[in-house]
Amino acid sequence: MTQHKHQHETCNHNHDHNHDHGSCGHNHSKNAVWIFLAGVLAFAIALFAPQKLIANGLFLASIILSGEHVITEGFLDTINSTKKNRKFTPNIHLLMTLAALGAIIIGDFQEAALLILIFAGAHFLEDYVEGKSKRDITNLLNLNPTQARRINEDGTVEVIDASLIKVGDLLQVLNGDQVPTDGVIISGYSSINEASITGESIPSEKSKGDSVFGSTLNGDGTFTMKVTKDSSETVYAKIVQLVNASQDNLTPAASKIKKLEPSYVSLVLILVPIFIILGPTIFSWTWSESFYRGMVFLTVASPCALAASAVPATLAAISNLARQGVLFKGGTYLSMLNDIKVIAFDKTGTLTAGKPVVTDAYFINEDKRQEFLDIIVAMEKATNHPLANAIITHFNVSTVMDIDVNTVVGHGLNADYEGHHYQIGKPDMFESVDESIQESKEKLAHDGKTIVYFAEDGVVQGYIALLDVPNAASKDVVDALKKLGIHTVMITGDSKQTGEAIGRLVGVDEVRGNVLPEQKAELVESLRREHGPIVMIGDGINDAPALVKADVGIAMGQGTDIAIDVADAVLMRNDLNNLVKAIKQSKRLDRIVWENIFFSMFVVVVLVIMNIMGTMDLPLGVVMHEGSTIVVLLNGLRLLKSPK
Structure with missing residues (x-):
């Protein structure tokens, strides 16, 4: 499999959202909408005009008013694209403009106006669909702070522009x-x-x-x-970069359709004159009828519905996920989830909470339990180790003690209090241990728990066991992934025994323990060769190389900046359930895009056949052709709603 190349560019934060999503997509101002409505009004008045000359004049006004952007983009965009690409690069608007012009030539002003009117209206609808899809994402941009209250050296407070913050x-x-x-x-x-x-x-x-x-x-x-x-490095700025990238990055299907469009339009432009010339010869049409059929062919063979098959659906899918707290850098990465065969999870902070909690505590002399716990908490307050924080948080003390503690690296904590010497440390620090404690220690270690012993005057009195407990959603998520046929792997730097204990709790298919940070990327490559396309999910700096190496790298939203920076997607709420939603959304997107492609091409084929058989006139062709575009848009819009 060819590995995709990640492009993680820094975005300019003066954002321009007028992205071009193919020739059928527009960005209309309010003035354009009013001009279009004026064209609709002119068409309506023309229908009741007392004289044909006045009616044709109003129909012509309707074409100019409602189709101004169609005509402009038809000719100007074709000219500009042709110059840029150094080859003839026509677009769909050119087809529609030429079809309307042809209808005018043969005197069908009403049909020409109807063609432009419906075509323009369908694309206003497409613009609305794309705008609605983007809204959930781009609303983030409105949150960007503009001012700050800076405290100067003399104590005064000055309101400054946020861009001046250092x-x-x-x-x-x-x-x-x-x-x-x-x-x-x-x-x-x-x-x-x-x-x-x-x-x-x-x-x-x-x-x-x-x-x-x-x-x-x-x-x-x-x-x-x-x-x-710096303002460009904040978590919010990184989210904005994700937003911009997601709007510019198309799915493979959308990219192929966009590249195919000029060739398709060129083919239609070649076939139309051939169609007109062959009409009288093969179908025994008059030259007038053949020209008319050629204009109908020009209209119904246009790939507008095809061009609208992928982009609006992709934006809707990305928008839906953004609303749920999953941000993708682009449609490419979302669509790739459909083909994923294996998902590798970093253990700490991804499958687990990343914060150890106390699970067990045992003392040989239970009568002295509270006294020992008071001493342990007092000693642990002298260090900021994550295990210490877990112990302090878990136990309630009956007496607050002031104890001088000596921290010895590799040997734990030592303290003298009221004539006794106390120690807290790893089991291998102590030689003589009660049999009951030793038996419990082996069982707890098998369960993946970290054990610390507490000793008084050199004699181990008890232990405390801690565990980085699994994320609440981990088990259900792993089970859901298995049902989707995805192989699950947990990667951890912990011992294989500890890793497998967590692995059993969450139900992953495979555990890779004792993995050094620099080995994670190599492991991702190995898993890809063994199983196929791979997702890597992590939250730390040491996960960054593996996130880049994976086909899709997903960072936990509360992870490190660099993990978010290099990832292709971010679970903003640290909710693994959203991973499953994203995969299901990817599969829905793939299904809907292919539905749209097949449907749009089926309609074109049917309309062309009806035109050849003489059962299709221009107004019906316009209505059915643009109707298919609307159906495709509405089908894609379904992705804005999550399945129940």
Whole structure:
């Protein structure tokens, strides 16, 4: 399999959302809509005009007003594209313009106006569909902070433009303010709504030492923060980069259709004069009828529905997932999920919570349990190790003790208190251990738990077992992936025994333990050769090379900046359930795009046959052809809704 190349470019944050999504897509201003409506009015008045000359004049006005963008893009875009590509590069608008011109030549002003009117109307609808699909994503851009309150060296507060913020600046954030950029609180307390970053609607309590993110909304408190990141490197800026990339990056099907369109249009332009010339010879038509049939052929053979088959559907699918907290850098990566055969999960912070919790505690002398726990908590407060935080958080103390603790690297904690010497450390620090503790230790180790012993005067009195518990969704997600026929692998730097214990809890097919950070990328390559296209999911700096190497790299939203930066998609809420939703959405997208392609080409074939048989006139051809475009658009729009 050819590995795709990741392109992770820094985006300019003065965003332009007038993306071109193929020749059938437009970006219409409000003025264009009013002009189009004026064309509709002219057409309606022409239907009741007392004289044919006046009616034809109104029909012509309708063509010019409603079809201004069609005619302009038909000729000007063809000329510009031809110059740029150095070969004839026509578009669908040119076909419609020529068909209308042909109808005018043979005196069918009403049919020419109807053709342009319906064609333009269908593309206004397509524009609306694409705009609706983008709205959930581009709404993020409206959250970008514009001002900040900078605290100067003399203590004065100055309101400045957010673009002038520098790393190291002190900023004041008042109640109700938007947090201007990423940083850390140095004084104050507040609750902050971080839904724009994490998708979590419940405000997060923040105080001194806590990180805050740009674009989030401050609650009732006031705090002072220190800026830690340049505005282009904030978490919000990275989300914006994902948004922009997702709108420009098309699925393989959409890209092929876009490349095919000029060739298809060129073929139709070649076939039309041949069709007209052969009409009187083969079908015994008059030259007038043959020319008319040629104009109908020009209309119904247009690939507008085909051009609308993929892009609106892709944008709808990406928009739906964005609303649920899954951001893709483009349709390519979303569509690739349809073919994935294996998913590799980093263990810590992905399949597990990334924070160890106490699961077991045992003491030989249960009568002294609370006394020992008070001493253990007092000792653990002297260190900031993750295990210490878990122990302090888990146990309630009856007596707050002030103990001098000595931390010895590799040997744990030592302390002397009221004539006794206490130790907390790894099991291999202690030689003589009670048999009951030793038996429990072996069982707990088999379950993947980390054990620390507590000793008084050199005698082990008990132990505490901790475990980085599985993410609440992990088991269900892995089961769902298996039902989809996807092989699941957990990658961890922990021992194979610890990894397999977690693996059994979450139900993965395979566990790879003792994997060094630099080996993860090699392992991804190996799994691809063994199983096929692969997804890698991780959250740390050490996962970045593997995320790049995978066919689709997915970062957890609360992971490191570099993981988010190099990934192809981000689970903003750290919710693995959304991974399954994304895969199912990818399969729906693939199915709907192929439905659209087959349907649009089927309609073209049927209309062409009806035209040859003489059972098709221009108004019916226009209605059926543009109707097929509307059906394709509405079918793609289904992806805005999640399946029940």
